[in-house]
Amino acid sequence: MKAGAINSFWREEVDGFLGWVQLERGLSPNTVASYEDDLQQFGGFLDRESFTSWCDVDETTIGRFLEWLTDQEFEASSLSRKLSTLRGFSAYRERESGASSLTEIVRGPRARRKVPTSLTLGETVRLLEAPSLAAPHGLRDRAILELLYGSGLRVSELTGLLLQSVDLENRFVRVFGKGSKERLVPVGGSALKAFRDYLQAGRPALVKAKTGSEVFLSQRGTPISRKTVWHLVKTHGVRAGLSKAVKPHMLRHSFATHLLEGGADLRTIQEMLGHADIATTQIYTKVEGERLLDEHSRYHPRNRD
Numbered sequence: 001m002k003a004g005a006i007n008s009f010w011r012e013e014v015d016g017f018l019g020w021v022q023l024e025r026g027l028s029p030n031t032v033a034s035y036e037d038d039l040q041q042f043g044g045f046l047d048r049e050s051f052t053s054w055c056d057v058d059e060t061t062i063g064r065f066l067e068w069l070t071d072q073e074f075e076a077s078s079l080s081r082k083l084s085t086l087r088g089f090s091a092y093r094e095r096e097s098g099a100s101s102l103t104e105i106v107r108g109p110r111a112r113r114k115v116p117t118s119l120t121l122g123e124t125v126r127l128l129e130a131p132s133l134a135a136p137h138g139l140r141d142r143a144i145l146e147l148l149y150g151s152g153l154r155v156s157e158l159t160g161l162l163l164q165s166v167d168l169e170n171r172f173v174r175v176f177g178k179g180s181k182e183r184l185v186p187v188g189g190s191a192l193k194a195f196r197d198y199l200q201a202g203r204p205a206l207v208k209a210k211t212g213s214e215v216f217l218s219q220r221g222t223p224i225s226r227k228t229v230w231h232l233v234k235t236h237g238v239r240a241g242l243s244k245a246v247k248p249h250m251l252r253h254s255f256a257t258h259l260l261e262g263g264a265d266l267r268t269i270q271e272m273l274g275h276a277d278i279a280t281t282q283i284y285t286k287v288e289g290e291r292l293l294d295e296h297s298r299y300h301p302r303n304r305d
Contacts, residue, residue, distance in 0.1 A: 013054070014039050017092045028176075030156050038085035054093070062086065116253035116283060123242055124149060124254055128190075130236040137219065139202030141232050143194040144216060144224075147173075148233070148248055150191030152255035152273050155226045155248045161215040168196060177274035185272055256281070 014036075022032045045065050051057065062083070069079055119127065128149065131141040147153055153161075157175040165174040171192060172184045187195060199215075208221025216224040229248055237246030244250070256269050270281040 013093060013096075014043075014089070016096070017089050020092060021088070028156070034081070035085050035088070038082045039089060041082070042086060116257075117244070117250055118254040118257040119242075119244065119246070119250060121258060123240075123244070124251075124258075126240040127237055127242060127246060127251075130240040133197070136202040136205035139194075139198045140206065140216060140224075141236060143191075143198035143202070144229060144232065145236065145251065146191035146194040147187070148251040149255055150188040151185045152252045153185065154252065154274075155229050159214075159216065159224055159226055159229060163213045163215055166195075166199075166215060168192060168199075175274075181274065181276075183271070183274050 017039075018032055018036055021027045021035060022029070027035075042065060045068060046057070046061075049061070049064070051061075066079055066083065069082065074082075128142065128145050131145065132138040133142060144158065147158060148155075151173065153173075153175060154177065157177055161173060161175065167173070168187070171187050173187060174182060174184055176182050203215070203217060206217040206219065206221055211217060211221040212223065214223035216229075218224050218228060233246055233248045233251070237244070252273070256273060259269050259272075260266070266278065266281055270278050273281060275281045
């Protein structure tokens with residue numbers, strides 16, 4: 001817990017809640033960190049409102065908090081997540097101490113699922129070829145980009161990838177997704193070559209005395225961070241001359257979209273992405289539908305002016 005991050009009058013309860021969701025529910029460290037950030041933000045709001053007890057928090061308080069977030073231009077999806085965190089925390093307090101629950105008091109904003117932005121195949125190729133292969137970090141960056149696109153990994157899955165989880169002979173990697181759920185993900189031909197080149201000629205040059213078994217390393221020999229991955233993806237996007245602001249998740253979206261365009265089954269894509277709900281994967285059918293409508297309007301003779 002960050003020192004001073006949560007109001008003193010409820011810090012102990014927040015610590016208990018965060019420990020419970022991590023140890024009892026088995027949620028990932030990233031999810032727990034998101035819960036902590038949400039509660040920290042709500043704690044800051046309570047400070048501004050001069051609250052000294054959680055017992056004083058009611059539906060009006062949470063409504064004002066949501067209004068404040070809206071004024072800060074948070075999107076509906078973010079507001080829904082933060083409200084879900086507060087409901088979870090309130091339910092935890094009710095179960096642990098019999099405190100009144102706020103789980104049903106406030107109805108959150110309906111989040112509109114955004115159509116994910118993806119790259120065209122041409123843009124993807126330009127991005128993948130952007131890193132220079134003359135240096136170890138260039139081999140690393142190429143392997144990272146190829147794996148993000150070729151296997152649809154999340155950034156957290158990529159940064160947590162271990163050498164013992166890689167089976168290049170059988171062309172798959174073992175990753176742990178949200179909720180520490182394990183899955184096998186295939187590695188395609190282009191990604192396989194980049195991966196092998198990095199392991200043979202890139203990673204050995206980055207290894208230091210205290211380097212562990214993480215696959216992707218920083219210049220200091222430590223596990224590469226999510227922030228570094230975001231930076232290198234953005235940098236190579238600029239180097240490739242792409243007009244879009246490229247982010248790691250865009251490569252995951254491109255992976256799914258291009259598979260669907262190529263005729264892959266939606267359930268297969270769901271399994272490779274590690275989505276618990278097929279509804280999450282179905283958003284890519286909307287992407288494909290919009291692409292087909294655009295192509296029809298551009299090229300069908302009866303749509304031309």
